[in-house]
Amino acid sequence: MDGGTNREALLNASEDPEAGGALQATGRHKGALFKLRLGPQGVTIQQVEEKSAASCPEIMASICRFNTGLPAQIPDGDIVGATASGASLTIWHAPLTGAGGERPSRHVKRTASLQLDSPEAAEQAVRALRTACCWRDSDAPPRLLVVANPASGPGKAPSTYEKQVRPVLEAAGCQLEMHLTKARHHATELVQRVAPGSFDAIVAIGGDGTTHEVLQGLLSRPDWDAMRRTPFAQIPCGSGNALAASVGLWTVDTAVHAVVKGQQRAFDIASVLQQSPPRRCFSFLSINYGMITNLDIGTEHLRWMGGTRFVVGALQQILLKKKHAARVAILDHAGAAAAGTAGAAAGSDGGQQQGDALAAAAAFDGPPVQHLAAFQQLAAQQLPASWEWLPDSEVSLFAASNLPRLDMNFHLAPDASLDSGHFNLIWTPPASRRQGLAVLTASEKGEHMPLVKQRRVVAMALEPLSTGTWLVVDGEEVPYTPLFMEVHPSLCSTIVAPTLVHGSGGGAHS
Ligand SMILES: Nc1ncnc2c1ncn2[C@@H]1O[C@H](COP(=O)(O)OP(=O)(O)OP(=O)(O)O)[C@@H](O)[C@H]1O
Known part of the structure; x- marks a missing residue:
């Protein structure tokens, strides 16, 4: 557009x-x-x-x-x-x-x-x-690919499309191609089949899982560079709807209005690499371990509750005083400037194998991985120059978040901004029940959370060391093996509320 x-x-x-x-x-x-x-x-x-x-x-x-x-x-x-x-x-x-x-x-x-x-x-x-x-800065009606997930949240995406989305987009003159997803990963397949330049934007009607699949479809392809700037929008019909909540699209009508107006914002995206088998995916939202994954994946059976299931899950975690061991290495902006992207590849035989698996993961389609050599060293348990180990070896809450909100209420990372060039790593050391409740209450109000430690990371390695928890990227479970991530600043674009103040990612409005 x-x-x-x-x-x-x-x-x-x-x-x-x-x-x-x-x-x-x-x-x-x-x-x-x-x-x-x-x-x-x-x-x-x-x-x-x-x-x-x-x-x-x-x-x-x-x-x-x-x-x-x-x-x-x-x-x-x-x-x-x-x-x-x-x-x-x-x-x-x-x-x-x-x-x-x-x-x-x-x-x-x-x-x-x-x-x-x-x-x-x-x-x-x-x-x-x-x-x-309508159609900001465009002479022609926008061509929109709409992907609606009937399994998102309470399952209302198809009726929402018919009642609230399609009539308005048609009144705006948009040209629509709509698909209902038939199974997991179908949204990725649909977007992967799109020829560059054939749509002006992609509209995901669903939650963050649907949006995550749309993102994989844009970037997991040889011509990712021609596709990456096709903006995508989330019309909130899932349980969490973190993207919509973080860019001021509080309701379906608000999101549809934003699609019609077409105000875009650059969006940082992270590559996430794993070995055995080599795997690469892309994250727009967060990489979570420990408490938040337990209240997300661990509350799948409460899906009928909508967003309330996360509060119930959080309370469970706090009452059980769960803690999770992890080995985490981080690189911040200053470290990245000092280190450049050079680094020695892993030396030992075992390290070589892990290094090869990481190289294979980085070779999948998508933007070049700048910190591969450092990841290979980390896979061999060596700390590359300018990287740091996280001081806490046990954590309760642990999230590397690109967006301020995890859902319409959970204001996890108030300082996070979608085009900051980093993810905000937020963690708490194991907490008492009273401290856990204070963190939960503050996060819901968007206030400073007691106990919470924070770093801005441009790359990170995470080795999970506990049982009874999950590794989750954008709300989707990934293999429970070491994970390596790096941020690609402003790689993609997303549609935001036209009143969203530039520089703010917290849903602040003019
Ligand atoms: N037709 C389908 N049948 C079953 N599952 C599907 C179908 N289409 C997509 N899915 C899967 O539905 C899952 C849930 O979708 P989504 O994440 O959008 O909703 P949610 O989990 O309710 O919201 P959020 O991620 O915001 O909490 C995704 O993992 C996706 O792969």
């Missing part, structure tokens, strides 16, 4: 009183005459005084101006589309509610219909409204 100045030309032209037809129209509603005008601030709909004596219905329409369903003004930022039926025009808009609050959200509405002079006039108005107010 880039290039093009049609929108600006259209809005500037609308300042011109001679601009005429496409941008100014008159129409009737309940017998009264209205003038519709599209300008830089949006649409104004004014009732026009007619010379002849007003009829009874006209007087009633005038008196009931606020009940006509025709707002006097619709801001440009609220308009998400327009539709015509014969000569009758309807404008679709999504006003913001709770703008100053924690979760500014939108609610999609339709104006009452305005009867224009002819079907042609209505079509012309539809085109003008769509071009001026």
